[in-house]
Amino acid sequence: MAAVEVARVVDAAHRESWSTVLASVVRLTRDLDLAEDCTQDAFVQALRTWPDGIPANPGGWLTTVARRLALDRLRRETNLWRKLPLLVEDPGDGEQPTDPLRLVFTCCHPALGRDSQVALTLRLICGLTTREVAAVLLIGEPTAAARITRAKKKIAAAGIPYRIPADHELPARLDAVLTVVHLVYTAGHVAAGPELTRTDLTGRAVELARLLVRLMPDEPEPQALLGLLLMTEARGDARVSADGELVLLADQDRSRWNPRMLAEGVSRATAALGRGQGRFVLQAAVAGLHVTAPSWEKTDWTQVVRMYDAMLLSWPTPIVALNRAAAHSLVPGADLESVLTELDALGKEPALASYAYLPAARADVLARLGRPAEAATAYETAITLTANETERRFLTNRLINLTR
Template identity: 40%
Template sequence: MSDVVDVGEVVDRVWRADAAGMLGALSRRLGDFDLAEEALSDALAEALKRWPQDGVPDSPSGWLVTTGWRKALDRLRRDAVGRDKVARLAVEPAPEPGVDDRLAMIFACCHPDLAEPARVALTLYAAGGLTTAEIAAAFLVPLPTMAQRLSRAKRQLRERGIRFEVPQPHEYADRLPAVLAVVYLVFNEGYLSSGRSAQRRELAREGVELARQLAALLPREPEVAALAALLELHQARAAARFDSWGRIVLLEDQDRRLWDEAAIERAALRLRSAVRQGRPGPYQVQAGIAALHALAVSYEATNWADVRSLYDRLHALDPSPVVLLSRSVATRFAVGPAEALDEVEALGDRLSGYHLWHAARADLLAALGRRAEALTAAERALELATNPAERELMSRRVGELRL
């Protein structure tokens, strides 16, 4: 036993670090997420009562799972439906949480049969250890709404018979994209608005941590490592992305002295290791683009030709008009603004309802001296933008063009 006295802090730390493993261990053996969650909740309450007197166990997560296992069997004994099941389970030893349990929980939470909002909420709750209130605050929705979303997601797990098991390696190609997409979405939800809300900054950090955990659990999957590197590279710039008033600072205007150079170097090393495995994928390309920006000594010194080339590779892997829109930024500096504008105009039939398409047009038109057209484009971008920080940025741009 250790002599740690702040039991509440220890319980909170263990839950955040090991929630996926603990819930996964119980869910796999019990075949029931709700029962596993209730039993673990009972175990947490028991820990808060006993650990102050008995001391914190050397393996807190093991103690919680063992206690949760016993609590689950007690619940089954009280349930007429569960009495047959408890006879079989009672002879088995209590599970010990491990790597496979954490992976099983993450893959179950991110199962492609679940709707995207359900995947995100459940992943943060069961794999990230966030409370319902924290998730609701992060996504700016009322607590009852998020509680219903989580309840619905857990019910879908049960009704669709989604098993808590690690996919076989040959199944990764089908299952990993959904997992990585959820982690990326978690990060993006917090990253864009991180200057507006502390809860959303926490959400971005949670996305980075989830990506790192996956990279540690799946060391032979280069796309997992690349996603971790990508998020680390973005997060390394977090201190420079918003000014003291909470306004977005564009990449070209950021004070690079505020960037975390050590984190950038670590992420670059992670990316190089992933690329050496010789299995290219879109996250590796995106991370490569982010690395070119992060390692450049200035915005002007960025190797725009290489950035443009990487966007070509990304479009080959992910043929999206948004990728081509991003490529046009590199075209502006590698070739010229007129050529970049031609590329942007060619996307109008697919992106005319996208605020960043209009914002890109505004910047290029202004660079070519066509201020009246640039103002019209910037005003349209402002109309379409919904994020408060982006709206403030576009308002500033409109004001500058009106001068």
């Protein structure tokens, strides 16, 4: 088989199987660095050996090779017997269905700071490069690398267990895990690179959310997160046109939305809304207002803004404030000058310094205010900041149409 074709298959296997292979090796070794090294080496071996024939089960082949490499490394270690007691109770061959969730809980242990929890999980669960982790978190690449390294050292030094916590430990751990799963989805929903979406990441996030719901069926926030992801995922096919261009929600053909996925998402979000008012419940409520509206024009924007107002009380982040301002601009009769003032104030937030959606939102409002020169400058800024080529083309077309 040609090297180019093998590389394509290996790349697809990396996207689909990275986290499950890694999690299986972590279960065996309890050593994140060793597990990551051996997982990477397994993919290198695939590049060398798969030209002779692609295995029927690429993920299983990679798991077997990575675990064998890890065992070989452990046998060569002089401290093997010291490491053996740290192995989990069930170090059997192959992967377990809960392995990825165990790895998420390990990465989100309360001994780690939130920033480190998120960075490490994006690296290990998603297999994102350090640069991609930095892009998702809106931080510099050296900062992302430092967070990942610091988190791994902390896990090793503290002997943090690789397991799903006991029932009484779950409430204190839940918010961090929900945040990370949501960020995994976000990393795939608008991916860095040529593709708008990485379905391996969005699919993995939905899978993890389902596992969390099974683990904590009476908690509203996991239900809400799953509902939010399903409602977003249901619109996936309509987000891209036949020629591969981005289609905004306002212009999407709603008949292309997945009705089964949409119905489940709305049902889960509605059930969660009746039992809580946490931030994921409110985000799911916003998504529900969008997908149940008969059309973009008939969306209840006033209610959307109210949801964001409630969200800001419990989760006062710059991104929530930006989403709230964007929704405010769409309320019939809204004062766009006051919205622009809000957006300009958000431009002073360090967390939004490299966030492409802020100048894009400013450009839209400026264009609607009849200030095309300023809107063009804002679009140019947004274009330089976006890491996704599909979004970059969309913004470029907006800029071109603005100046015609």
